[in-house]
Amino acid sequence: xxxxxxxxxxxxxxxxxxxxxxxxxxxxxxxxxxxxxxxxxxxxxxxxxxxxxxxxxxxxxxxxxxxxxxxxxxxxxxxxxxxxxxxxxxxxxxxxxxxxxxxxxxxxxxxxxxxxxxxxxxxxxxxxxxxxxxxxxxxxxxxxxxxxxxxxxxxxxxxxxxxxxxxxxxxxxxxx
Amino acid sequence: xxxxxxxxxxxxxxxxxxxxxxxxxxxxxxxxxxxxxxxxxxxxxxxxxxxxxxxxxxxxxxxxxxxxxxxxxxxxxxxxxxxxxxxxxxxxxxxxxxxxxxxxxxxxxxxxxxxxxxxxxxxxxxxxxxxxxxxxxxxxxxxxxxxxxxxxxxxxx
Numbered sequence: 001x002x003x004x005x006x007x008x009x010x011x012x013x014x015x016x017x018x019x020x021x022x023x024x025x026x027x028x029x030x031x032x033x034x035x036x037x038x039x040x041x042x043x044x045x046x047x048x049x050x051x052x053x054x055x056x057x058x059x060x061x062x063x064x065x066x067x068x069x070x071x072x073x074x075x076x077x078x079x080x081x082x083x084x085x086x087x088x089x090x091x092x093x094x095x096x097x098x099x100x101x102x103x104x105x106x107x108x109x110x111x112x113x114x115x116x117x118x119x120x121x122x123x124x125x126x127x128x129x130x131x132x133x134x135x136x137x138x139x140x141x142x143x144x145x146x147x148x149x150x151x152x153x154x155x156x157x158x159x160x161x162x163x164x165x166x167x168x169x170x171x172x173x174x175x176x
Numbered sequence: 177x178x179x180x181x182x183x184x185x186x187x188x189x190x191x192x193x194x195x196x197x198x199x200x201x202x203x204x205x206x207x208x209x210x211x212x213x214x215x216x217x218x219x220x221x222x223x224x225x226x227x228x229x230x231x232x233x234x235x236x237x238x239x240x241x242x243x244x245x246x247x248x249x250x251x252x253x254x255x256x257x258x259x260x261x262x263x264x265x266x267x268x269x270x271x272x273x274x275x276x277x278x279x280x281x282x283x284x285x286x287x288x289x290x291x292x293x294x295x296x297x298x299x300x301x302x303x304x305x306x307x308x309x310x311x312x313x314x315x316x317x318x319x320x321x322x323x324x325x326x327x328x329x330x331x332x333x
Contacts, residue, residue, distance in 0.1 A: 041224075042220065042224065042228075043219065043220060043221070043224065044220070044221040044223070044224050046221070047218075047219065047220070047221050051219075051255060054255060055255060055256065059256045062256050062257065063255065063256045063257075066256065066257045066258055066260040066261075067258075069260050069263075070247065070251075070258060070259065070260060074228075078228060078231065078232060078240065079232060079236045079239050079240045079243065080239065080240070080243045081243055081244070081247060082243075082247055082258075082259045082260065082263065083243040083246055083247060083259070084243075085263055086259065086262055086263060086266065089263060089266035089267065089270065090266060092266075092270055093266055093269050093270055093273065096270060096273035096274060096277065097273060099273075099277055100273055100276050100277050100280065103277055103280040103281055103284065104280055106284055107280060107283055107284055107287070110284065110287045110288070110291075111287075114287070114291070
């Protein structure tokens with residue numbers, strides 16, 4: 001070994017000399033052999049090498065992280081890989097958006113119910129003395145029953161994804 | 177002797193080899209779509225695709241090939257993050273939606289608490305004015321007594 005230091009995880013797995021400018025060495029240290037093993041199994045060392053060579057150096061770290069992520073997902077779910085996680089998360093987003101819509105509709109209901117409702121005799125007196133009581137007349141026309149039925153229309157059943165990665169990659173948040 | 181496919185599949189055509197009748201890749205990489213195999217081969221490699229598909233039961237291989245093509249095309253489009261970018265965006269959307277829901281639920285709870293407080297205050301006022309009415313009635317006495325006084329000639333000479 002030219003460098004004198006231990007070979008990187010890639011060269012150790014591939015049983016070759018770890019040259020000084022080894023493209024894998026910065027990203028696959030010898031103390032984590034599993035990381036390269038996974039990536040090699042799914043993508044292949046030569047494909048990873050080609051992909052890294054096509055990228056500027058400052059982007060290679062992120063590229064390796066995302067490849068490791070994908071490779072792990074594919075190992076956990078050999079049929080759907082990351083696509084299973086995407087499907088699961090899309091489903092979650094839809095459900096949460098529905099929940100949010102329901103909550104916002106409820107707020108609307110409450111706000112409309114809280115509008116001042118004046119009695120007819122009071123309206124007559126006010127109209128005699130003031131001229132800005134139109135909103136009181138409008139509130140008498142509002143019907144609670146129509147508004148309260150709206151939120152229930154949002155409820156529907158959701159089909160669960162056919163293949164789900166149960167621990168959707170929560171611990172690896174690559175971007176803040 | 178293994179007979180060959182009359183038309184080589186996209187994989188075998190790309191790899192310039194004979195396409196056997198039992199070619200693992202042929203059902204999922206038809207010759208009509210050469211770009212599909214080229215894309216998957218660029219990212220995963222033909223050997224890895226074959227190995228991965230062979231390890232799966234036949235009824236799951238189509239889904240696996242489709243998902244690999246999807247991942248590969250996203251990786252070709254975005255060589256740094258691939259499909260992981262979408263996952264990150266979705267996780268971000270989930271956090272945002274959860275935060276909005278919490279905020280909205282908090283507002284709902286606040287409105288309800290406000291309504292209850294107003295109702296309680298109204299009950300106190302109503303209760304107080306009812307008691308006041310009762311006290312006045314008791315002070316004035318029963319209605320017929322009042323009428324008797326009114327009719328008394330002392331008041332109406």
